[in-house]
Amino acid sequence: MAILRLLGLHTVSSCAGHLDRGVGPWVGLKSPRAAADRERMSHAADSSPEKRRALRLALRHNAAELQTLVGLLDRFYAERAVSSAQRLIVQGFGVVGYNLSSQSADLLRVVPRNQRRALLAGQRGELRAFTDFLKAEFFGTKDDAPSPATSPAPGRE
Template sequence: MTRDQKNIWNQEKRAVRRLRDGLGKPVDPGIMETVAILRLFGFTTTSSCGGHLDRAVSPYVAFRSSENEVDRQLIHEASSTAAKRQRRNRAIQHNADELASLLGYLERFYARRRVPYPQQLICQGFGVIGYRLATQDADLVYAVTDTEHRKLVMRQRQEFDAFTEFLMAEFFGTKDDAPSRAA
């Protein structure tokens, strides 16, 4: 990685560390690098979680189109049902365009990576609201024992880490040039 690339990476990680959610909480350290690389690719992340070992929450990153807030305001301001529907469809299209971009990265990632289907990352769609990147087995945290829960969340985190490393190699160059997870 060149000095300029390291500066870009470190600057984005600092920017992500300053982000706060609606409750004023920072991005979880376990998902911070995933959020940072997605933002470098131009994705508008809206919330995230690194997963929790003490409660039923799996890792995820939510995102939406950069035009989403304006789109939603226009829906609210529309004077007729037809106008609301048209603006809603436009908002969904904007989010779908961003989703299509992310799906391309996931497709390339899984073309080279073989893991059981439940472990794979997927995008869950919420139309006008946006999308969520999570593992296929994310909701199993509600159906497993405490011991299984810990193993499940750790495996989910590993899948996010592998995808993050893939994206870093895509953005910065070869895998050998990508910074380590500890950087």
């Protein structure tokens, strides 16, 4: 989701989902500064002040990514009613990073085979709707063909 990068988030990986593996679509996010902090942690002595400082910084840097993403999701769902299973959520561990995925992502492993295709299509559809929302936020348009914004997106002044 390149639009996340345009909005200042740092995506590191993504997957559109796979029926054969029972994996729903997801996008991985991680602050590059947190990666550097984790590298410093790996070289610091256990329980050292340097290791604790690097841990605090990694948590803070990834939390800043989380804060931005949660704010975008709040705005996306402010006037959008969808089932809990369809809703996008953020999961992860602050030091490592976060994944944006569908609440029902892991259900692909357990639903009957004849329901998996529809479930995956719904998950992909919700990510696509979020992408369209983000395009509108960045480009200032509501349709699928973004045009240059007449005014900057919030936080981009």
